[in-house]
Amino acid sequence: MDEKKGSTIVSEEYADLIEYYLNNPKSLNQYVGADIHYMNEAFAIVHLPVSLITESAISTFGYNAIPKLYGVTSEASLQASGVYKLSQSLDLRGRGVLIGIIDSGIDYTNPVFKKSDGSTKIISIWDQTLTTGATPFGPEFGSEYNSDQINQALASQNPLGIVPSVDEIGHGTMLSAIAVGNEVPEQGFAGVAPESDLIIVKLRTAKKYLRDFYAVKKDVPCYQENHIMWGIQYCSELARKLNRPIVILTGMGTSQGSHKGYEPLPTLLSIIGDYPNTVAVVPVGNEGNRKRHYHGGSKMSNGYNTVELNVGETDEGFSMELWGDAPGIYTIDILSPSGEYISKLPLSLRLSKEISFIFEQTKIYIDYQLSQTPTGEQLILMRFKNVSAGIWKFNVYSQSTITGDFDIWLPMGNMISYNTFFTTSDNDITLLTPGAAVLPIVVTAYNVANNSLYLDASRGYNRDNVVKPELAAPGVNYIAPNQNKEYVAYTGSSVAAAHTAGIVAMILEWGVVRGNAPGLDTIEVKNYLIRSTIKPKDLTFPNRDWGYGIINVYNVFDILKRTL
Structure with a gap:
C-alpha cells in the first residue's frame, strides 16, 4: 500500500469528521487544506489534525460530525424459526x-x-487493520483479499502468510x-x-x-x-x-x-x-435491564425531576446524553457525591462549558445545544473525566410552558461497568x-x-x-x-x-x-x-x-x- 494513500484515515495524528454534504462539495469549503474522502453522494469523511479536536469540538463541528463509538452486541435451534x-x-x-x-x-x-x-x-x-494487501475501490485504507487469494491461503501450510487477517x-x-x-x-x-x-x-x-x-x-x-x-x-x-x-x-x-x-x-x-x-x-x-436509561419530564413535580446516578469505583470516565422533546427547553444543576453544588446551566442556543470541582478531581465537559440537527430536539451531552464514585444528583428543569419528555442514556455494553447506573431507571427505549x-x-x-x-x-x-x-x-x-x-x-x-x-x-x-x-x-x-x-x-x-x-x-x- 502507498504509505501516503489513506494515511490520514488510519493515522492517530488525524481526527475524523462525518459530513452530510449531499453531493455539494462547496458545503465543505470551510475545511481548507483538509483531506476529504467522498464515501458516496450523501456522506464525506473529513480528516483534520487531531489537535483541532478540543473539548469544545461538539460546538465547533456539530454533534453528528463527531463519530459515535459502537460496541458488539452479544455475550440453538433451527427448528423454532421454520x-x-x-x-x-x-x-x-x-x-x-x-x-x-x-x-x-x-x-x-x-x-x-x-x-x-x-x-x-x-x-x-476487507481488513481495515492491515496494510499488506491491495486497498479496495473507494476507501483508500486497509487490505482487500479476494476468494482466489483466500483459496490459495487455505491450500498453504501457512495460510496467514498469504492472507494475514x-x-x-x-x-x-x-x-x-x-x-x-x-x-x-x-x-x-x-x-x-x-x-x-x-x-x-x-x-x-x-x-x-x-x-x-x-x-x-x-x-x-x-x-x-x-x-x-x-x-x-x-x-x-x-x-x-x-x-x-x-x-x-x-x-x-x-x-x-x-x-x-x-x-x-x-x-x-x-x-x-x-x-x-x-x-x-x-x-x-x-x-x-442494565439501568442505563432514565425517562422523565411530563410529570415534573416542582418544575423539575431529580435524576440519581450511581457511579462505580472502576469507572473513571464516561459520557451521558440528555435528549429533550422539542419544543420543550431543559436545563440542569449538579450535586456531586461530596455535596458540591453546581447551579443551573444558563439557557443558550449553543454552549460549551467545563465544570471543575473544589473537593474532587472530577471534570465535566458539557455541550448544550438547544436545537440539534436534524431532529430539532435539545441535547445536553456530559462527558465525565476522573469521575468520583458515589451518587451524583442532577435536577432537570423544564424552562418552557410546553411540557414534553426527556431521556438520558449512559454508554452501552462494556464501555462502563454494571456498577454505574440510574437508581431509578426505565427499561423502555433502551434499543441501540x-x-x-x-x-x-x-x-x-x-x-x-x-x-x-x-x-x-x-x-x-x-x-x-x-x-x-x-x-x-x-x-x-x-x-x-x-x-x-x-x-x-x-x-x-x-x-x-x-x-x-x-x-x-x-x-x-x-x-x-x-x-x-x-x-x-x-x-x-x-x-x-x-x-x-x-x-x-x-x-x-x-x-x-x-x-x-x-x-x-x-x-x-x-x-x-x-x-x-
Missing part, C-alpha cells in the same frame, strides 16, 4: 445470495466456511457461522443459509483521540461510526458490481444519539437498505442505534428452550414511537464456533440478527435468484416476515419487547402460496 422445515421442502439454502458482515473479522480457515469442494464461501475480506475476539466469526456455516452434527451446529457467500469487513478499532474524547477505556473493544459506514458502503458496492442480492448485517450498536435513527450511520444504512435486492438487518441491543432507524429489520433475542424473551434484550419503541424491534429470533445459548474453532454458547441480540440474516438470504434466493419477486428490498422482506410471525399467548402485538412476534420463515412461504 428454517429446517423450509430448507427441506423448498430447498432454499441461500444460493446466489451474498451476506455482508461488518464486524470483528472472521477465522476464514474454519471448515464451516468451506464449500463441499474445499473452496471458500468468502468472496472478499484474523478475528481476535471471535464476534464476527460467530455471526458469520450462524448465518452461513456448514452443519457440524457432533456439535449440534448448523448455519441458516449454508450456500450463501460472504463479504467480510474487519473493522479498525477506534482511534485514541476519540476514546479519550468519550472517556472509553483502552481495553474495551469499540469501533468508529465512520469505519462501519465505510464497511456498509463497501458491501453494497461489491454486491452491485457482482450483480447479486445482498443482506447487510452489522452486530454493532451504540447508545449514543437521539434514538430516532437520524445519525449518519443509520441514515446511510437506510439509504442503502432501500436499494433493490438489498436488505439491512441489525440487532436491537442488550441494554434492557442503528436499531432506532425506521428502515432496517431490527431483531431481538428470545430463548427457544422456554419461549421467553432474553432477559437483557433492549426494548423499544424508538423515540418517534416507531415499532422497534420488529422481530424476535433465537439468541440465547446459541452454540457457534469462536475464533479458536471451539464451540461455545453465545447469547445476545446480534446472535438473533445473524440468524435472521440467514433467513433473509433464503427469501432473497426465492425472490431474486429464482425470479419470483425481483428487486426485493428491506421494507418488502420485513413485511413478509412480520405477516408470518408467531405470537406468544397472552400478549398484545406489536409491543416494545417482542415487536410483532417470533420469526418463522416457513410461514412466509405458506402465506405466499395462498396469495400468489
Whole structure:
C-alpha cells in the first residue's frame, strides 16, 4: 500500500469528521487544506489534525460530525424459526445470495466456511487493520483479499502468510457461522443459509483521540461510526458490481444519539437498505435491564425531576446524553457525591462549558445545544473525566410552558461497568442505534428452550414511537464456533440478527435468484416476515419487547402460496 494513500484515515495524528454534504462539495469549503474522502453522494469523511479536536469540538463541528463509538452486541435451534422445515421442502439454502458482515473479522480457515469442494464461501475480506494487501475501490485504507487469494491461503501450510487477517475476539466469526456455516452434527451446529457467500469487513478499532474524547477505556473493544459506514458502503458496492442480492448485517450498536435513527450511520444504512435486492438487518441491543436509561419530564413535580446516578469505583470516565422533546427547553444543576453544588446551566442556543470541582478531581465537559440537527430536539451531552464514585444528583428543569419528555442514556455494553447506573431507571427505549432507524429489520433475542424473551434484550419503541424491534429470533445459548474453532454458547441480540440474516438470504434466493419477486428490498422482506410471525399467548402485538412476534420463515412461504 502507498504509505501516503489513506494515511490520514488510519493515522492517530488525524481526527475524523462525518459530513452530510449531499453531493455539494462547496458545503465543505470551510475545511481548507483538509483531506476529504467522498464515501458516496450523501456522506464525506473529513480528516483534520487531531489537535483541532478540543473539548469544545461538539460546538465547533456539530454533534453528528463527531463519530459515535459502537460496541458488539452479544455475550440453538433451527427448528423454532421454520428454517429446517423450509430448507427441506423448498430447498432454499441461500444460493446466489451474498451476506455482508461488518464486524470483528472472521477465522476464514474454519471448515464451516468451506464449500463441499474445499473452496471458500468468502468472496472478499476487507481488513481495515492491515496494510499488506491491495486497498479496495473507494476507501483508500486497509487490505482487500479476494476468494482466489483466500483459496490459495487455505491450500498453504501457512495460510496467514498469504492472507494475514484474523478475528481476535471471535464476534464476527460467530455471526458469520450462524448465518452461513456448514452443519457440524457432533456439535449440534448448523448455519441458516449454508450456500450463501460472504463479504467480510474487519473493522479498525477506534482511534485514541476519540476514546479519550468519550472517556472509553483502552481495553474495551469499540469501533468508529465512520469505519462501519465505510464497511456498509463497501458491501453494497461489491454486491452491485457482482450483480447479486445482498443482506447487510452489522452486530454493532451504540447508545449514543437521539434514538430516532437520524445519525449518519443509520441514515446511510437506510439509504442503502432501500436499494433493490438489498436488505439491512441489525440487532436491537442488550441494554434492557442494565439501568442505563432514565425517562422523565411530563410529570415534573416542582418544575423539575431529580435524576440519581450511581457511579462505580472502576469507572473513571464516561459520557451521558440528555435528549429533550422539542419544543420543550431543559436545563440542569449538579450535586456531586461530596455535596458540591453546581447551579443551573444558563439557557443558550449553543454552549460549551467545563465544570471543575473544589473537593474532587472530577471534570465535566458539557455541550448544550438547544436545537440539534436534524431532529430539532435539545441535547445536553456530559462527558465525565476522573469521575468520583458515589451518587451524583442532577435536577432537570423544564424552562418552557410546553411540557414534553426527556431521556438520558449512559454508554452501552462494556464501555462502563454494571456498577454505574440510574437508581431509578426505565427499561423502555433502551434499543441501540442503528436499531432506532425506521428502515432496517431490527431483531431481538428470545430463548427457544422456554419461549421467553432474553432477559437483557433492549426494548423499544424508538423515540418517534416507531415499532422497534420488529422481530424476535433465537439468541440465547446459541452454540457457534469462536475464533479458536471451539464451540461455545453465545447469547445476545446480534446472535438473533445473524440468524435472521440467514433467513433473509433464503427469501432473497426465492425472490431474486429464482425470479419470483425481483428487486426485493428491506421494507418488502420485513413485511413478509412480520405477516408470518408467531405470537406468544397472552400478549398484545406489536409491543416494545417482542415487536410483532417470533420469526418463522416457513410461514412466509405458506402465506405466499395462498396469495400468489
